[in-house]
Amino acid sequence: NNRSESACRLHVLDDILQRRKRVIGVITHGHLDHIGAVAELLKRKIPVYLSEWSRRFLERYARKIPKGAEFTIVSENESIRYGDFQVSFISLQHSIPGALGILISLKKKNILHLGDFKFNGMEESIGEFERTLKRIRQKVGRIDCLVLDVLNVEMEGYTPPEFQVIDSLKKIIKKARGRVIISFFSSNLRRMEEILKIGRSQKKTVGISGYGMRSSYNLIERYLEGNFEIPPQDGQVILIGGSQGEENSGLAKMIWGEHRLLSISSRDTVVFSSRCIPGNEERMRVSLKELHKRGVKIILHQGEKEKLNLPFDEIKEEFVHVSGHGQRDDILKAIEILKPEMIIPFHASPEKYSIFENLIGNGRKIKRLSYLKTFKI
Ligand SMILES: [Zn+2]
Missing domain, CATH: 3.60.15.10 (Ribonuclease Z/Hydroxyacylglutathione hydrolase-like)
Known part of the structure; x- marks a missing residue:
């Protein structure tokens, strides 16, 4: 650093x-x-x-x-x-x-x-x-x-198994009326693969946005079972980097209206499928407050609201992340x-x-x- x-x-x-x-x-x-x-x-x-x-x-x-x-x-x-x-x-x-x-x-x-x-x-x-x-x-x-x-x-x-995260995401995607924007570390290939499968079983398009996420998709593409078309950037579900509030990330650009292709509306749900790494609290708070102000539904991993000191009832917590x-x-x-x-x-x-x-x-x-x-x- x-x-x-x-x-x-x-x-x-x-x-x-x-x-x-x-x-x-x-x-x-x-x-x-x-x-x-x-x-x-x-x-x-x-x-x-x-x-x-x-x-x-x-x-x-x-x-x-x-x-x-x-x-x-x-x-x-x-x-x-x-x-x-x-x-x-x-x-x-x-x-x-x-x-x-x-x-x-x-x-x-x-x-x-x-x-x-x-x-x-x-x-x-x-x-x-x-x-x-x-x-x-x-x-x-x-x-x-x-x-x-x-x-x-x-x-x-023990660290809980990854499938518990996938089960939660399945329910969130099923319930959502608008788009579901999910942010996590792009190196978590398993999570990406499972979300692609959820999209297929629920007949929802999964978009993959940004260099990191698309690079990860390229890594798993040939191992995916069944037919997957090359994902677009936009979709009913969008996978995007920036779960730590990184300033140049795709998610930050979406939040601040600087993304070339994607914008966020109050019908959308943004899921932070991650845990805030110590040191990133302030920039995450800034992003989350902006999303909250604009009426976007926010889902954080369990315990994150308290950690980030975000006492808003509208921000929900679900089991959406496990550590490696x-x-x-x-x-x-x-x-x-x-x-x-x-x-x-x-x-x-x-x-x-x-x-x-x-x-x-x-x-x-x-x-x-x-x-x-x-x-x-
Ligand atoms: Zn590691």
């Missing part, structure tokens, strides 16, 4: 390159916060390993990928050797296809990086991922270090099965690391990562 911070991080990368003869980059999945700096690795001729889906996302979304850059495509259950290291890949459930966990083994030490993950909240998917983790633990005997996504550690239970990250039970279950000697929590703020440390107690060694600090496993 911040130029001087990015420069500092690149300096760390160059520092590592000076001290180590060989460095490789292994990408867990195609979300921008995980692939945004891959161009810097490629520029420095660092070999990059990633899944086929992550490569597709990288080529669509990450800027400045050097021409002719080569990647090594890896898939789940595959292993590569690099010097003394063995790196094995595990399939993970997240909000994007092709997410991989990484098991790094060196001289009888095993480090497991679970990337961004969740058990996906259904008996079947929980059981399946439990078996995967048990297999890993049995195979290597001992996990010396677990790198663990603790973003949602403060939320109780595990909640407390996902986190605890992974630890229970893997029994790691040490845990490195990641993907969260210092406050959440504290919640995690208090939750786990003194029984386990927890290390927080920080720049330029190294420690032995």
Whole structure:
């Protein structure tokens, strides 16, 4: 986000390159916060390993990928050797296809990086991922270090399954008299696919608007079952980016009357199929207040009204989003099965690391990562 911070991080990368003869980059999945700096690795001729889906996302979304850059495509259950290291890949459930966990083994030490993950909240998917983790633990005997996504550690239970969101959207689309404008992260291909199916079953046209959304459609087009025509921009249901109130997004342009093709009327329903990411509250409030002022029906995810301090009765809440990250039970279950000697929590703020440390107690060694600090496993 911040130029001087990015420069500092690149300096760390160059520092590592000076001290180590060989460095490789292994990408867990195609979300921008995980692939945004891959161009810097490629520029420095660092070999990059990633899944086929992550490569597709990288080529669509990450800027400045050097021409002719080569990647090594890896898939789940595959292993590569690099010097003394063995790196094995595990399939993970997240909000994007092709997410991989990484098991790094060196001289009888095993480090497991679970990337961004969740058990996906259904008996079947929980059981399946439990078996995967048990297999890993049995195979290597001992996990010396677990790198663990603790973003949602403060939320109780398992992260609910995506189908609950789809069920809510189905009802909202069925009930709506005007258009339903749904905004979510375009990388959530599953949500896009399911909404296209809802449109087909309810005989409503689904429009897909904006570069990000249309790029995502291009990614899933050939995997869609049955006949889908290339979606128009407009429709009875419109999928559009801007769920975080981003100023240049399609949704913001619609709200402020600056969109070339689309405008909003008071007959429309706007669904924010998302959760406000900390830091975006103010710009979301501005957009939502404008929509409210114009009499547009607004549906937010449960709990968002209070979070955004929007005490208007007309703004409704429904179950319209699930996170791609595990909640407390996902986190605890992974630890229970893997029994790691040490845990490195990641993907969260210092406050959440504290919640995690208090939750786990003194029984386990927890290390927080920080720049330029190294420690032995
Ligand atoms: Zn992610």
